[in-house]
Each structure stands twice: as structure tokens, then as C-alpha cells.
Amino acid sequence: KKPKNFPPGPPWVPVLGSALHVNRLRKQTGYLYRATAELANCYGPVVGLRVGKDRQVVLCGYEAIKEMLSREEFDGRPQGLFYETRTWGKRRGVLLTDEEFWQEQRRFVLRHLKEFGFGRRTMAELVEEEARQLVQAFQKRLEGFQNAGVVMSMHNAFGVYVLNTLWSILAGIRFSHSDLELKKLQGLLTELFANIDMVGCLFSQFPVLRFLAPEFSGYKQFLYIHQRVWHYLKAELDKHKATFQPAELRDFMDAYLKILMSDQKKSSFSESQLLAICMDMFMAGSETTTKSLGFCFLYLLLYPDVQRRAQAEIDAVVGRERLPSLSDRPKMPYMEAIVLESVRMFMGRTFSIPHRALKDTELQGYHIPKDTMVICNFNGTLMNKDIWGDPDVFRPDRFIDSQGSIFIPDQYTPFGFGKHRCMGETLAKSNVFLFTASLLQNFNFSIPPSSLPPTTEAVDGVTPSPKPFHALVTPRAVD
Ligand code: HEM
Numbered sequence: 001k002k003p004k005n006f007p008p009g010p011p012w013v014p015v016l017g018s019a020l021h022v023n024r025l026r027k028q029t030g031y032l033y034r035a036t037a038e039l040a041n042c043y044g045p046v047v048g049l050r051v052g053k054d055r056q057v058v059l060c061g062y063e064a065i066k067e068m069l070s071r072e073e074f075d076g077r078p079q080g081l082f083y084e085t086r087t088w089g090k091r092r093g094v095l096l097t098d099e100e101f102w103q104e105q106r107r108f109v110l111r112h113l114k115e116f117g118f119g120r121r122t123m124a125e126l127v128e129e130e131a132r133q134l135v136q137a138f139q140k141r142l143e144g145f146q147n148a149g150v151v152m153s154m155h156n157a158f159g160v161y162v163l164n165t166l167w168s169i170l171a172g173i174r175f176s177h178s179d180l181e182l183k184k185l186q187g188l189l190t191e192l193f194a195n196i197d198m199v200g201c202l203f204s205q206f207p208v209l210r211f212l213a214p215e216f217s218g219y220k221q222f223l224y225i226h227q228r229v230w231h232y233l234k235a236e237l238d239k240h241k242a243t244f245q246p247a248e249l250r251d252f253m254d255a256y257l258k259i260l261m262s263d264q265k266k267s268s269f270s271e272s273q274l275l276a277i278c279m280d281m282f283m284a285g286s287e288t289t290t291k292s293l294g295f296c297f298l299y300l301l302l303y304p305d306v307q308r309r310a311q312a313e314i315d316a317v318v319g320r321e322r323l324p325s326l327s328d329r330p331k332m333p334y335m336e337a338i339v340l341e342s343v344r345m346f347m348g349r350t351f352s353i354p355h356r357a358l359k360d361t362e363l364q365g366y367h368i369p370k371d372t373m374v375i376c377n378f379n380g381t382l383m384n385k386d387i388w389g390d391p392d393v394f395r396p397d398r399f400i401d402s403q404g405s406i407f408i409p410d411q412y413t414p415f416g417f418g419k420h421r422c423m424g425e426t427l428a429k430s431n432v433f434l435f436t437a438s439l440l441q442n443f444n445f446s447i448p449p450s451s452l453p454p455t456t457e458a459v460d461g462v463t464p465s466p467k468p469f470h471a472l473v474t475p476r477a478v479d
Pocket residue numbers: 069094095096106166280281284285286288289292343347351352353354414415416417418419420421422423424425427428429
């Protein structure tokens with residue numbers, strides 16, 4: 001039964017709630033974010049749903065999103081089977097935990113990512129090294145083809161390089177592009193991301209299905225992938241333990257191990273929690289950044305004039321003698337605006353990570369009972385015509401004011417805000433900036449001859465991906 005004054009939405013039927021209605025709309029529109037945006041057109045910016053056992057409220061307007069993200073009673077994260085299974089039987093990590101446990105762990109992670117986690121090398125050096133490797137890999141592919149160029153698959157060109165910046169910080173590891181185990185793992189994660197949604201999946205909404213239909217409900221595959229990830233991380237942790245030197249901490253794993261060995265550690269610290277943090281970083285950091293880069297290059301193909309303007313800026317600020325560095329960033333507002341616009345195009349097609357009401361409360365005048373899942377549909381802000389005018393157009397200029405400086409409207413919140421704000425924003429933006437600037441400095445990207453322009457329709461999932469696309473990559477002529 002709908003609670004009194006619960007946000008408006010489609011009718012609830014026994015057991016299924018509004019699941020069939022939402023599913024029908026999803027099939028019609030192709031995406032869950034579009035289905036809920038349609039519901040917002042019908043019922044208003046705060047939509048109330050029930051999907052199986054989950055009571056959900058989807059927010060599609062800036063006012064509602066701002067209110068929810070800035071109020072502490074919405075700082076919970078959902079509970080239940082799905083959130084326990086993903087961290088091997090108990091809710092752990094930093095991505096989907098809450099209250100005191102999460103506060104302690106978030107504080108530790110943030111401090112060590114800043115102070116120590118970047119290790120002996122700074123984050124700038126790490127990202128610059130990966131950008132150099134990326135450019136070299138492209139140059140190698142082009143060897144022998146001179147000016148004719150090579151047609152390359154672009155939607156998956158960045159995964160290993162993004163992962164390397166993250167993994168160097170966490171565990172001091174750099175993968176080679178051909179590492180087979182890593183490729184397998186990345187493939188599994190991508191598959192998982194395409195098969196579940198931000199709001200869970202069939203077995204989390206209808207838990208009995210894990211017994212009745214373990215394969216159909218996604219439970220079996222979910223369990224399998226998370227076990228694979230666990231084995232992968234555990235093997236690394238064992239290596240760290242075997243070579244650990246308390247006086248010479250190498251990376252985040254070492255810093256955490258040191259705390260685990262101290263007498264004063266709080267009860268939220270454990271070895272499984274360390275593995276869960278690594279997995280969360282893996283999941284929150286690699287797919288998001290890689291897909292933002294994917295959308296970035298998709299739009300650069302579709303908007304060659306944006307590419308030319310970026311290259312003119314790179315030539316003027318950096319020249320052609322050295323690769324761009326992060327210290328060039330403040331002098332390159334157009335490149336910075338490309339980063340903001342690419343992330344808008346990516347996050348404008350999805351939701352935030354779900355929050356949970358920690359107590360009975362109100363939001364925008366509606367009653368929200370304790371434990372309701374509350375989720376932001378960023379499509380309602382990042383792709384809103386009233387805010388952006390032409391949201392479907394890739395126009396970095398929208399982030400540049402009349403003085404030529406970066407201007408970011410309040411409604412631009414792809415990293416969330418409030419207490420759960422993204423922990424990897426700086427790293428993600430640095431990666432997108434430097435990888436894109438380094439490639440554009442050296443190559444031109446165009447639609448391959450006799451191919452149609454790539455579609456901007458995405459593959460749905462936890463986060464959207466560009467559909468596979470190719471670019472003709474040619475070396476830039478040196479003047
Ligand atoms: C373009 C890339 C990225 C985007 C668009 C993005 C976006 C977000 C969003 C919307 C949230 C949820 C905020 C909320 O629940 O209110 C979030 C949380 C989070 N992100 Fe990111 N993120 C990105 C990259 C990264 C990277 C590279 C890392 C890791 C270094 C990371 C780690 C996290 C973590 C750990 C959280 C959970 C924070 C918490 O609940 O306290 N993210 N991110």
C-alpha cells in the first residue's frame with residue numbers, strides 16, 4: 001500500500017509494485033533514465049515507485065536533487081541482499097555504506113589518497129606517464145601507415161590506462177596493455193555493469209528469485225563476477241603482506257595494512273574492508289572515467305570544429321615539442337570545457353548512486369518513509385532544455401564566460417555533492433583532460449571513409465557506454 005502523501009507515480013500492484021509499468025516504459029524508450037524522465041513529465045520532478053520489495057523515489061529536478069543531496073537524513077545507502085553480496089556477504093567498502101562505519105572509512109581513504117596514496121610520485125606524474133604511454137601506443141599502431149592513418153576502435157581505447165592511474169595509487173601496479181587476466185577482469189566488469197542498474201537488479205528487488213531462477217535473475221553471474229574480483233584483489237593483498245615494511249609504505253594498501261596492525265584501530269577496519277575499498281575504487285573509478293573518454297571522442301568525431309579549436313589551444317599553450325602536462329590546465333579553458341562537456345554527456349544519461357532515507361522525513365513536501373531508496377536522475381538536470389538550451393549539442397563553449405574563463409552553472413552536478421560527493425573527481429577530470437589533450441596534440445580523429453557517423457545512442461546499464469565506434473586516426477602534420 002502506498003504510504004500517505006508518498007510522491008506521485010504509477011499505480012502499485014501486489015508483489016510487483018510498479019515494476020511492469022516501469023519496464024514497459026523502459027522498453028518503449030530504450031533506457032531506464034528515459035523511462036523515469038517520462039514518469040517525471042507525467043507526475044512531476046519527484047516520482048514515487050515500488051519495484052518488488054524496494055520503495056524508490058526518483059528525483060528529476062534540480063531543486064529536489066539539491067535538497068536531497070544536502071540533507072543528512074538522506075545520507076544512507078540502500079541495504080539488503082544485493083549490497084551484501086557485492087562485498088562478499090556483508091555491507092563493506094565506501095561506495096555503498098553509510099553512517100559511522102562509512103564516515104570513518106571515507107575519512108581514512110580521502111586522507112591517504114591525498115597525503116600518501118599518490119605515493120612517492122604525485123598524481124600529476126602518474127597521469128602524465130599514462131598519457132605518454134597512450135600516445136606511444138597510438139603511434140605504434142600508426143607505424144608504417146604514414147599519413148594514411150589507421151581505423152581504430154575508440155570506445156574501449158582507454159580502459160587499461162585509466163585503471164593504471166587508479167591501481168598505481170592503490171596497489172602500486174601498472175598493467176601492460178596486453179595483460180590477459182586484466183582484460184578478462186575488465187570484460188567481466190563491463191558485462192556486469194551492462195546487466196545491472198543503479199537501482200539494483202531482479203534478484204535484489206525480488207530476492208526469492210535467487211533460489212527459483214538463479215541464472216535468469218542475474219544472481220549466479222553477480223556472485224561469480226564478485227568472487228573473481230575478490231580472488232584477484234586477495235592475491236595482490238597477499239603479495240603486499242609478504243613484502244610489507246612498516247617504515248616504507250609504498251601505496252594505499254600498505255597504509256591500510258599499517259593501520260590493521262596497530263592497536264588503536266577502530267572496529268570498522270578489517271582486511272575484508274580493505275579489499276572492498278579496492279573493489280569500490282575499481283568499480284567507481286575505471287568504468288566512469290573510461291566511458292567519459294569514450295563519449296568525449298565520440299563527440300569529437302561528430303564535431304570536428306571542436307577538435308580544431310582544442311588543437312589550436314594546445315598548440316598555443318604547449319606547442320608540439322613536449323606533451324601537455326597538468327600544470328598547463330589553468331591556461332587551457334577550452335580543453336577544460338571539453339572535459340566538463342564530455343562528463344555532462346556521460347552522466348546526463350544516468351542516475352547517481354542511490355541514497356536511503358535514514359528516518360521518516362519529508363522531501364519537497366512529500367512524505368518519505370525510513371529506508372526508502374532515493375535516487376537522482378541526472379538527465380533531469382544535465383540534459384534539461386531550460387538550463388542548457390541545446391543539451392544534445394556538444395558545445396564546450398557553454399562552460400566559458402564572456403571573459404574567456406571557465407563558468408560552471410550550479411545545476412552541473414555530475415559528481416554529486418554533499419557528504420557522499422565523488423572521491424575521485426580530481427583524478428577523473430585529470431585523466432580525461434590529459435589523455436584527450438595528449439592525443440589531440442598528436443593525432444586527428446575523423447569518421448572513417450564510407451562509414452556513417454557514429455550513433456549517440458548509448459548502451460544502457462549501471463552507467464551508459466557509447467555503442468562501439470571507430471575513428472580514422474591520422475598523425476597531425478608538423479608545421
Ligand atoms: C567521470 C568520472 C566520475 C564520475 C562522473 C563520478 C560520479 C560520482 C557520483 C555521481 C557519485 C555519487 C555521489 C552521491 O551518491 O551523492 C560518486 C561517488 C563516488 N565516486 Fe565517483 N565519479 C567518477 C570517477 C570516480 C573515480 C576516478 C573514483 C576513484 C578514485 C571515484 C570514486 C567514488 C567513490 C568512492 C564514491 C562514493 C563516495 C561516498 O559515497 O562517500 N569516482 N561518483
